[in-house]
Amino acid sequence: MSESAASQGRGPASNAAETARDEMDLLPDVDVAAGRARAITELAVRVGELALSSGSSAARTESLVRRVAHAYGLPVQLDVTYSRILLSYEPLGAATPITIMRSVASNQTDYDRLERVEGLVTLVRHGEVDVETATARLNHIVAAPFSHPRWFTRLAACLLGATIALLIGGNGADMAVGAVSTLLVDEARRRLERWSLGSFFTTAVCAAIPTTLAVLALAVQHWAPTWLPRMDPSLVIAAGMVSLLAGMGTVAAAGDAIDGSFLGAGARTMEVVVTTGGIVLGLVTTLWLGRALGVTTQLEPTASQTPNHLLQLACSGLVALCFGVRFMMRAKTLATTTVLGLLLWTSYLAAAWVTGSHPARVAIAALAVGFVARLLVHRLHIPLVALTSTAVAALMPGVMLYRGVFAITDETPVDATWLLLGATYVAVGLAAGTSFGAMLAALLLYRRRDVDTTERFALVEQAHG
Incomplete structure (x- = not known):
C-alpha cells in the first residue's frame, strides 16, 4: 500500500493520536547551554506553577509545561501532581543536570490569569517570543491585579446565596438570609486563610456561620408576628454550604481520576474528606x-x-x-459560561425524556456542556476548565453533601451512606460527562482539520497539473 493510501485509511482518532505524539513526545537528545537551559526550565516551571495555582488540572498543567520546554528545544522529564511540579533536564555531556521541584499552594482560583498564561504558552509554541520576552510577560501576569474589585465579588457572593436558595425552593426571606449567609462565609474564609488557619478549622468556622443564622432564625420566628414571612432554616444552611465548594472538590477529584492523575485524585479526595469533616464539626457544634x-x-x-x-x-x-x-473571569468568558449554564439546565430537563435517574440526567447535561464548551474553546481561546467547572455549578452535589452530613449528625448512618454515595455518583457523572463531551468535540475538530488538509492538497496537485 502506498503512503498516500495509508494516510487516507487512517481515521480521525489515529490522526489525533499522531498529533498528540508530535506535540508531547520527547525531542531528540540535544545539548543546550547551561544558562539558557536554566532560563527555559525556570520559565516552564513558573508557567506550570501559576497555571496550577490558578485552577488548572494536573494533566493540563503538565501539557503547558511540556509545550514551553519543547518550544525552546529542551527535552525534559516531568511529573505534575495536585500540589507539586517536578522537572528535570539531563544534558548529553558532562554538564550538571538541572532539577527543579516546586510545591504549589492552592490560591484564589483565577481563570482570567489562567487564560493569560495559556495565551502566553500559545505564543511560545508558535515561536513568536523568545525566553527573555516570555519571562517578562509572565512577570507582568503575576503582578497584574485581580480582574474584579472586591465589592463586585462580594455582590456575586450575595447573588449566589440568594440564587441557590431560590433554586432549592426558598422564598424571599430565605433568599435574603441566604445572601447574607454566603457573604459572611466568603468573608470569613478569606480572613481565616489569610491568618493561615488550617483548612479543617477554616471550614468548621465557615460551616458554623449559616447554621448559626438558621438557629437564630428559628428563635426569632418563635416570637415573631404571624404576618411576617416564614423561613426554612435548612435552605439557609444549604445555600451557605454550597458556597464552601465541597461539591466542586468532589467533581475535581473525579475529573483527575478520569484523566489518569490518580495521585492528584487521591489528594483532592482527601481534601473533600477534610472539608466534609470541617462541615460536620461546625454543624454539630452549632446545633x-x-x-x-x-x-x-x-x-x-x-x-x-x-x-x-x-x-x-x-x-x-x-x-x-x-x-x-468569583473566579475572576472577564466579560467574554462570563457571557460564555452563563450561556453554557443555561444549556446545562436545558439538557438536564430534556434528559428527563430519556431517563428518570438523577445521576444519569446530570451526566447527559454535562456531556452537552463539555461538547459545546470544547467547540467554543477552539474559537474563543478560553481555558476549557474555566467553562466546564463554572457552567455545571448548578448541578454540583453541594446540597446532597449537606444532606449526607446532616444524616451523619442525626445518627442515621444508612441514609448518610446512600446520600454521600449519591453525591459521589453525581460528581462522577459531571466529570465523566464533561470529559467525554470535550473528547467528542475534539475528534470532530480533528476530522474537520483532516478534511480541510485533504482538500488543500488536492488543490495543490491540481494546480501543478
Missing part, C-alpha cells in the same frame, strides 16, 4: 449550642427544587455567572 440554649433545631434539609422550569433555567445561568465572577 448542640442551639439545643443547649433551648432552641428546637429541626433543620433537616429538603430535596425539592422550585417547580417553575423557567425559574430553574434562570437560576442555573445565574449560578454559573456568580461562580465566574
